[in-house]
Amino acid sequence: MSVLLSAASTAQSEPALLPMIVLGTIMVATYVVVAFEWMHKSIAAMVGAAAAVIAALAFGLFPVHDGERMAYTHVHHIIGHELGVIGVIIGTSILVDVASHSGLFHFVAVKIVKLTKGDPNRLFLYITLLTIFFVTFLTIAPGSLIVVSLALVVTKALDINPRPYVMSVAIVANSGALMTLASGICTLMLATASGLPYASFFKVTTPMAFISAAIAYYFIRRFYKEALVAPGTPEERARKVASFDEWALVKDRRVFFRSAIILVLTIIGFASAQTLGIGLDAVAMGGGLAALVFSGHDPEQAIKVVKWPVILFFVGLFVIIGAVDASQLLSQLAGGMVALSGGSQVVTMVIIAVFVLTVGGFIDNIPVAATLIPIVRTLEAQGLEIDPLWWTLIIAANLSGNATPVGSISSVIALSALEKERGIKIGWGEFMKVGMTILGVQCVVVVAYLLAFEYFGLFPTR
Amino acid sequence: MGIDLGDLNESLGAFESALSSGKVAIRISEPEVKVVLVALDGTTQDDTCVAIAVDLARRLHARLVVTAGMKGELEDELRTRVNRVVQVLTSGESHIQIEAAFGAGATPARQILALAAKERAGLIVVSAPYLYEYEGFGDESLSGPIDCLLAESSVPLLLIREPIENGDVCFSRLFMPMTVHTVGLGEAAGLAFKFLAEGGHIELFAVADQQALEEADAVLGEAARRTPEELLRAEQSQIGGVVSALQHRAARTGVDVRVDVAVARTLKPVLDRIHESPCIVALALPRDRTSGQFHRVHDLALGSRYPVLFAPF
Numbered sequence: 207m208s209v210l211l212s213a214a215s216t217a218q219s220e221p222a223l224l225p226m227i228v229l230g231t232i233m234v235a236t237y238v239v240v241a242f243e244w245m246h247k248s249i250a251a252m253v254g255a256a257a258a259v260i261a262a263l264a265f266g267l268f269p270v271h272d273g274e275r276m277a278y279t280h281v282h283h284i285i286g287h288e289l290g291v292i293g294v295i296i297g298t299s300i301l302v303d304v305a306s307h308s309g310l311f312h313f314v315a316v317k318i319v320k321l322t323k324g325d326p327n328r329l330f331l332y333i334t335l336l337t338i339f340f341v342t343f344l345t346i347a348p349g350s351l352i353v354v355s356l357a358l359v360v361t362k363a364l365d366i367n368p369r370p371y372v373m374s375v376a377i378v379a380n381s382g383a384l385m386t387l388a389s390g391i392c393t394l395m396l397a398t399a400s401g402l403p404y405a406s407f408f409k410v411t412t413p414m415a416f417i418s419a420a421i422a423y424y425f426i427r428r429f430y431k432e433a434l435v436a437p438g439t440p441e442e443r444a445r446k447v448a449s450f451d452e453w454a455l456v457k458d459r460r461v462f463f464r465s466a467i468i469l470v471l472t473i474i475g476f477a478s479a480q481t482l483g484i485g486l487d488a489v490a491m492g493g494g495l496a497a498l499v500f501s502g503h504d505p506e507q508a509i510k511v512v513k514w515p516v517i518l519f520f521v522g523l524f525v526i527i528g529a530v531d532a533s534q535l536l537s538q539l540a541g542g543m544v545a546l547s548g549g550s551q552v553v554t555m556v557i558i559a560v561f562v563l564t565v566g567g568f569i570d571n572i573p574v575a576a577t578l579i580p581i582v583r584t585l586e587a588q589g590l591e592i593d594p595l596w597w598t599l600i601i602a603a604n605l606s607g608n609a610t611p612v613g614s615i616s617s618v619i620a621l622s623a624l625e626k627e628r629g630i631k632i633g634w635g636e637f638m639k640v641g642m643t644i645l646g647v648q649c650v651v652v653v654a655y656l657l658a659f660e661y662f663g664l665f666p667t668r
Numbered sequence: 669m670g671i672d673l674g675d676l677n678e679s680l681g682a683f684e685s686a687l688s689s690g691k692v693a694i695r696i697s698e699p700e701v702k703v704v705l706v707a708l709d710g711t712t713q714d715d716t717c718v719a720i721a722v723d724l725a726r727r728l729h730a731r732l733v734v735t736a737g738m739k740g741e742l743e744d745e746l747r748t749r750v751n752r753v754v755q756v757l758t759s760g761e762s763h764i765q766i767e768a769a770f771g772a773g774a775t776p777a778r779q780i781l782a783l784a785a786k787e788r789a790g791l792i793v794v795s796a797p798y799l800y801e802y803e804g805f806g807d808e809s810l811s812g813p814i815d816c817l818l819a820e821s822s823v824p825l826l827l828i829r830e831p832i833e834n835g836d837v838c839f840s841r842l843f844m845p846m847t848v849h850t851v852g853l854g855e856a857a858g859l860a861f862k863f864l865a866e867g868g869h870i871e872l873f874a875v876a877d878q879q880a881l882e883e884a885d886a887v888l889g890e891a892a893r894r895t896p897e898e899l900l901r902a903e904q905s906q907i908g909g910v911v912s913a914l915q916h917r918a919a920r921t922g923v924d925v926r927v928d929v930a931v932a933r934t935l936k937p938v939l940d941r942i943h944e945s946p947c948i949v950a951l952a953l954p955r956d957r958t959s960g961q962f963h964r965v966h967d968l969a970l971g972s973r974y975p976v977l978f979a980p981f
Contacts, residue, residue: 312682348675355679363687454685454908456915457927623676 221534225265229533232257233526233577241569241612248515251522258529267532290398290487292520295391297490298345299513301472304497306348308465309455311340315356316452324443326366326436333357334374334423338415341382341616342389343469347513350379350616354623362628363446365437369632370430372624373640377422379616383604384415387486388476391516392572392603398486399579400596404477406666410597414655418605418648425644461502468496523576531580540584551590555598555656558582562602563649567609567641575603594665598656605652608645611637674897681901681929685908693909694850696917697858697979699824701728701790707780708736708753709813710746713795713828718753720828720835720975721793722764724863731765732757733787737776737813777816784823792821795828798973810970818966818978819957824859825978827969832946838975840868841947845938845968847877847961850910852952852981857910859979860950861917869924872914873941876903877934899931934964939971946974953978 236254240247262268305311315336322328333353341349357371383390387397387407397407427434436443456462472493479489498505530536547553558578566574578599586592607614611621611634625631659665706721708714718734725732734754736746747770754768771783784792794817796810810818810827817825832838842860846853860870876899885893894902911927918925930937942949949972951965969976 307678309682312679312686316683316686351672351675352679355676356683359680359683359687450686451908451912452686453912453915453919454688455682456911458925459915459918460924460926619676626673626676627680 221538222265225261225267225533226535226538228261228265229258229267229530230535232261233530236522236526237569237573240573243612246515247570248518248522251519251526253522255522255525255529258526262529262532265533267529290485291395291524292517293485293487294394294398294490295517295520296512297487297492297494298388298391298394299516300494300508301469301490301497302344302348303512304461304501304503304508305465305469306344306352307503308461308501309457310462310466311344311352312356312455313452313462315340315352316450316455319356319360320447320450320452322447323440324364324436324447325440326364326434329360329364329366330370330374330427330434331423333371334378334419337375337378338382338385338419341379342385343473345388345394346379346383346390347615347619349382350375350619351623353379354620358623358627360447360450364443366435367430367433368624368628369630370426370433372620373426373430373632373637374423376611376614376617376620376637377426377608377641377644378419379620380604380607380614381415381419381422384411384418384601386412386473386476388473388490390604392575393600394486394490395520395572396575396579396596396600396603400582400593400600401480402593402596403480403666403668409664409666410659411601414601414652417651417655421647421651422608422644425647426640429640429643458502464501465497468493468501471496520576523573527576527580530577536577536580537584540581540588543581544585544588544590549589551594552657552660554585554590555594555660556653558595558598559602559653559656560649562599563606563609563645563652566603566606567613567645570612571603571606571614574606575599578603593668594656594660597659597665601652601656605645605648608641608648609638610634610641613641617641673895674900677897677901678904681904684901684905685911688905688908694854694857694913696861696913697855699790699855699858699862701730701862703731703733703787703789704728704791704793705733705735705780705784705787705789705823706793707776708734708746708750709776709795710736710749711795711797713797713831714749714753716831716835717793717795717828718757720826720832720838722757722766723835723839724791724793724826725764725766727865728790728862729764730790731767733783733789734766734768735770735780735783737780738770739776775813775816777813777820780813780817781821781823784821789823791824791826792817793826793828796969798829810966818953818969821978822955822980824855824980825953826948827976827978829975830973832975836865837946838948839863839865841945842868842870842950842977843873843942843947844870844950845873845875845942846907846910847875847880847934847964850906852954852961852979853910854913855979855981856950856952856977857914857917859977860948861921861923863948863977864923869926870914870918871941871947872907872910872925872927873938874903874907874910874927874929875934875938876900876929876931878931879933896931900929903931904929935967935971938968942968942972942974949974949976951976951978953980955980 232254236250239245239250318332322332337353340353354375358368361368361371383393387404388394475489479486498508547557582595611617621632704721704725706717734750736750738746750768754766757766771779773779773782796814842864914925953965954961
């Protein structure tokens with residue numbers, strides 16, 4: 207131990223290599239375990255966190271406090287910066303769970319499907335739009351779950367090939383997550399960490415949400431052109447779709463309307479948080495609390511359905527990143543990035559965009575984005591403008607999930623549901639053929655889009 | 669953090685219910701209740717029976733007929749009691765037409781049924797006190813006359829169990845349990861909407877009966893085996909027509925309808941849900957006494973401490 211401590215003590219002036227290698231290895235090993243699902247994600251993150259804390263303690267990496275080297279005492283000493291993210295996730299997860307089970311979104315979905323009159327092409331367009339719309343309000347997981355179940359049930363009723371519809375949900379959901387600050391866990395995490403204002407998202411990420419969704423819509427439609435046909439006459443299909451009864455989905459009109467009101471109020475809260483000087487976590491927790499108290503749902507049930515595995519995953523993840531950050535590995539990586547870019551803002555943005563878009567599809571995009579949070583913060587200290595870097599990270603991290611079937615939660619949900627319900631498996635080959643094509647085009651467009659913003663000074667100032 | 673099968677099945681079940689709603693559609697009846705018949709039996713529940721019958725007659729603008737099924741030595745006492753009740757009620761400000769009448773028949777149940785037919789009653793209010801006087805059998809039989817009424821009445825029956833201080837509270841919550849049977853639910857729902865107090869709500873509690881499914885599982889093996897999530901989804905997809913009919917009527921009448929779906933061994937969780945707060949339990953009662961649904965309904969009535977409303981079909 208004394209050897210380790212002495213190795214770390216030299217780190218005051220110059221970071222020691224051994225702690226960086228050990229902590230870096232723990233982090234990468236955890237991400238690999240998570241990516242290949244060798245262990246439950248939450249457990250993997252918690253095990254990785256335990257190993258990282260032990261290693262950091264052994265190297266004496268935790269900050270100096272009152273002249274003494276502070277040993278590890280509380281988790282929040284390590285994840286202090288990110289407690290807000292945990293609060294946002296807890297509050298949002300209660301709220302969206304109540305809203306997604308209220309029947310409101312199912313009701314709207316059936317109403318909209320009826321407008322298609324059973325036409326497979328129009329259905330494809332509406333499923334794409336519903337995906338964006340539902341993810342905007344419910345975040346990726348519940349939003350894509352509702353739309354994919356709708357797609358599966360409707361395509362079965364109309365005897366249509368479900369592949370293009372499911373692929374659309376899997377890929378377009380990642381665009382939907384860019385619509386607002388609160389449309390995806392990854393976006394929320396980065397928004398909370400960066401403190402970017404809600405309104406700015408409409409200027410930067412919302413247009414990109416539509417552009418990237420349009421790219422996905424075009425290519426999926428092209429790849430599955432022959433699958434977008436339906437048997438029977440248009441009249442028969444129209445009759446079948448008209449018989450769908452949206453009122454069968456209304457379990458409780460009280461919960462239905464109250465959930466909608468609470469959801470809208472929370473979104474207004476997110477939008478005005480900065481003006482009012484309130485944290486996003488306070489708004490999210492307020493929305494979650496309102497959903498528990500006023501929605502009419504059973505609070506016991508609503509609390510049970512909070513995605514506790516997600517919370518544990520984030521706690522573990524932030525502990526790992528906190529420990530790795532203490533080893534100064536991340537600041538070294540930031541320094542390396544600056545050296546590589548020659549201190550150029552534009553080149554740094556391109557490096558971040560290409561790196562995240564490439565790596566995020568293979569490793570879960572959330573760990574990649576979370577790891578880059580302290581790196582981006584360090585880059586500000588290196589004299590770079592930080593906001594364009596945050597925008598780059600937000601857009602790239604969300605779209606990076608399009609590359610592989612395990613790149614984002616929407617793909618996992620959509621493809622598993624398709625296989626379970628219809629016995630149709632979309633393999634890595636088929637997904638990547640479509641996903642990589644889309645991501646390749648999106649990558650070029652994203653870089654051009656961000657550079658245009660930088661060049662023309664379009665990034666909003668705070 | 670992959671896919672939550674519970675959530676997926678729930679969502680799929682919901683959309684399937686929208687598709688299947690036409691296949692299992694119900695029509696909610698519009699029952700007419702111009703006469704409420706309340707039958708006294710000399711038990712401590714008589715006061716509750718009368719209070720609830722008066723309240724209903726007033727709300728439905730119906731005529732109230734007070735009677736008693738009489739046999740043997742209690743005959744005179746019951747006749748006196750009926751006349752006294754009518755006297756008390758008519759002297760008060762009940763604003764309803766009240767009278768005493770007695771039917772002819774060999775047994776109390778037959779007398780009540782004969783009178784109900786004669787008076788064209790739209791509802792019979794009787795009591796079967798919870799666990800009352802049937803030592804050792806109180807949880808097995810509702811009493812001979814009540815069993816006979818359940819088996820033979822074509823008029824809806826409201827069965828009073830434990831004494832209730834304020835009948836209005838019960839009529840603010842109409843509780844409708846259902847399993848796989850949707851036949852007769854339209855009649856039960858029609859009565860529920862009719863009797864619901866202003867500002868009250870109707871609860872539909874749909875339960876996939878785990879016990880019945882376990883029995884199917886024992887016979888059919890793997891082929892019938894389903895996870896609780898799959899059962900929940902199947903149950904949910906079955907009730908689309910019922911939910912739609914209820915919500916349509918609710919939207920038209922401004923009534924609050926709440927629907928919940930569960931997988932459970934039917935009786936206990938339903939009774940637990942019934943006893944959460946005062947209510948009227950509305951049940952569809954098949955005429956076929958040998959059917960499983962009849963016995964399930966009978967068992968629920970036996971276990972309920974709150975009044976049970978039977979809609980015969």
